[in-house]
Amino acid sequence: MSSTTLSVSKISVRNLTIRYGSFTALSDVSLEIPPNQVFGIIGPANSGKTSFLNAINRMDMMRSNMQVTGSVHFNGVDVRSWRNVYALRSKIGVVFPLPVGLPLSIYDNVALSPRLRGLTDKTQIDEIVERSLRRAALWDEVKDRLTSLGSLLSGGQQQRLTIARALSQDPEVLMLDEFSIAVDPVTTMRIEDVLKELKQQMTVILVTNLVQQANRLADQTAFFLDGRCVEVGETRALFDGQVRDQRTNDYIEGRFG
Amino acid sequence: MHPAATIDTNRFGAEAINLKNAQVQKLVMILLGIMATVLVIPVVMIVITLIQRGGPAISWAFLTTFPSNGMTAGGIFPALLGTVWLVAISLLASVPLGVAAAIYLSEYAPQDHWLTRVINLATINLAGVPSIVHALFGLGAFVAFFHLGTSILAASLTLAVMTLPVVIVASWESLQSVPQAFREACWNMGATRWQTIWHVVLPNALTGILTGIILQVSRAAGETAPIMFTGAAFFLPHLPSGVMDQTMALALHLFTISTQVPGVPDEIPFGVALVLFGIVLVVNTFSIWLRMYLRSKKKW
Numbered sequence: 001m002s003s004t005t006l007s008v009s010k011i012s013v014r015n016l017t018i019r020y021g022s023f024t025a026l027s028d029v030s031l032e033i034p035p036n037q038v039f040g041i042i043g044p045a046n047s048g049k050t051s052f053l054n055a056i057n058r059m060d061m062m063r064s065n066m067q068v069t070g071s072v073h074f075n076g077v078d079v080r081s082w083r084n085v086y087a088l089r090s091k092i093g094v095v096f097p098l099p100v101g102l103p104l105s106i107y108d109n110v111a112l113s114p115r116l117r118g119l120t121d122k123t124q125i126d127e128i129v130e131r132s133l134r135r136a137a138l139w140d141e142v143k144d145r146l147t148s149l150g151s152l153l154s155g156g157q158q159q160r161l162t163i164a165r166a167l168s169q170d171p172e173v174l175m176l177d178e179f180s181i182a183v184d185p186v187t188t189m190r191i192e193d194v195l196k197e198l199k200q201q202m203t204v205i206l207v208t209n210l211v212q213q214a215n216r217l218a219d220q221t222a223f224f225l226d227g228r229c230v231e232v233g234e235t236r237a238l239f240d241g242q243v244r245d246q247r248t249n250d251y252i253e254g255r256f257g
Numbered sequence: 258m259h260p261a262a263t264i265d266t267n268r269f270g271a272e273a274i275n276l277k278n279a280q281v282q283k284l285v286m287i288l289l290g291i292m293a294t295v296l297v298i299p300v301v302m303i304v305i306t307l308i309q310r311g312g313p314a315i316s317w318a319f320l321t322t323f324p325s326n327g328m329t330a331g332g333i334f335p336a337l338l339g340t341v342w343l344v345a346i347s348l349l350a351s352v353p354l355g356v357a358a359a360i361y362l363s364e365y366a367p368q369d370h371w372l373t374r375v376i377n378l379a380t381i382n383l384a385g386v387p388s389i390v391h392a393l394f395g396l397g398a399f400v401a402f403f404h405l406g407t408s409i410l411a412a413s414l415t416l417a418v419m420t421l422p423v424v425i426v427a428s429w430e431s432l433q434s435v436p437q438a439f440r441e442a443c444w445n446m447g448a449t450r451w452q453t454i455w456h457v458v459l460p461n462a463l464t465g466i467l468t469g470i471i472l473q474v475s476r477a478a479g480e481t482a483p484i485m486f487t488g489a490a491f492f493l494p495h496l497p498s499g500v501m502d503q504t505m506a507l508a509l510h511l512f513t514i515s516t517q518v519p520g521v522p523d524e525i526p527f528g529v530a531l532v533l534f535g536i537v538l539v540v541n542t543f544s545i546w547l548r549m550y551l552r553s554k555k556k557w
Binding site for chain 1: 367368369438439441442443444445446447448449452457460461
């Protein structure tokens with residue numbers, strides 16, 4: 001394994017295996033995620049997609065029964081050698097399947113992360129909040145009611161609020177876990193447009209259960225099935241039928257899953 | 258003909274059976290309703306009796322003067338003040354300890370660890386211990402072992418041990434009612450467990466924690482057994498000058514003048530009971546109001 005691979009990849013995963021007790025959620029996955037791309041991960045439920053994301057930002061530390069073997073390198077450094085995992089996590093924004101508007105004001109939702117990192121300057125925080133909300137295409141809808149509760153926004157707005165919150169960290173990687181499950185189609189399209197913009201500045205990992213979403217957005221796509229990475233490749237090639245494994249084709253064409 | 262049209266409607270719900278079910282349902286509803294209403298009877302009777310027989314004793318002087326003539330006349334001031342002292346100091350001890358324990362159990366303790374199970378088991382059993390046993394524990398531990406003597410401090414600490422498990426359970430439950438997704442969201446953005454607790458979990462659990470604590474006020478105020486060996490006196494001619502003094506207390510005062518002192522006019526014990534009941538009622542009503550008020554501002 002040459003060192004050049006490590007420096008080119010934003011995230012480099014080697015032989016990653018994740019177990020919960022005796023249940024194996026992910027086994028022996030190796031893949032390279034290049035910077036400034038949308039990296040799509042598709043696959044049916046329970047194929048290990050969420051566990052994969054959890055291993056990248058060391059959320060296994062917060063779950064007593066999650067065991068991770070193999071390695072994940074972030075910017076060429078093993079995530080397990082980061083002494084300050086909180087700094088690691090603040091470089092990786094996460095968006096969940098169901099929008100999580102924290103029971104704080106819209107402003108405080110977005111300001112939370114900068115404040116946690118010790119930022120107290122009001123003008124700086126104002127600036128981050130506005131910039132993050134603009135980047136998440138939410139600013140125009142909420143700029144007049146920044147003090148109202150974030151948890152009372154509509155589902156689609158809350159999901160964009162979650163994205164704004166993730167962007168307030170100024171992350172190098174944005175991980176989205178089936179973000180469109182609870183979001184209407186129009187908002188989904190808006191968020192997809194946002195993601196196309198964002199990949200200029202960061203690496204986006206897009207876990208999705210919508211095959212066509214991966215087709216629309218992802219530069220590369222990985223297909224996970226039953227805890228294994230069946231195939232990784234250029235999205236266009238995969239969707240043109242240039243697959244090594246018949247199961248990938250079957251899933252893309254909607255024959256199962 | 259389309260098969261759906263041939264389905265016999267009686268196959269799914271015969272009229273006769275529906276009628277019988279409806280009658281049974283009505284009967285059950287009435288029976289359960291009666292039983293629920295029966296609950297109200299003792300409360301109403303207690304209130305009426307207390308007001309009828311204790312009402313005449315209540316006056317400003319009753320609340321603010323010392324007992325006189327061997328406790329057969331006068332007021333209840335030192336007992337009232339003593340109860341306030343005991344409750345306040347016991348909460349001062351049990352609340353920080355109880356809330357801290359609840360935070361640990363809810364947010365930090367690994368759920369399947371043996372130590373967690375032992376602490377949970379201890380909490381549940383502590384809640385089930387009769388108050389007279391708490392009294393003996395307080396006598397042994399605080400009065401004798403820690404040399405606090407029979408004092409307000411010893412009695413308050415005994416009350417604190419008694420109320421601790423309920424404070425823990427109430428706080429734990431309201432911490433658990435904060436959705437896990439909020440914690441996950443904070444952790445994922447690089448917050449430590451403590452930052453998550455401080456910024457998101459605690460502010461949203463505060464309602465439940467507060468009501469749990471307030472309900473313990475009425476419980477601590479009403480208990481007699483835990484304080485009678487540890488710091489409450491039958492009669493004192495002066496107010497306590499500090500936490501190492503003994504004090505009078507309402508609950509014990511009621512017991513004393515009802516059973517130990519001959520010739521007390523009837524309205525005085527009933528008056529004491531009315532005051533005690535009034536305190537409990539006010540505190541509980543406040544707690545219910547607070548809960549409703551804060552729930553109306555619920556944020557998710």
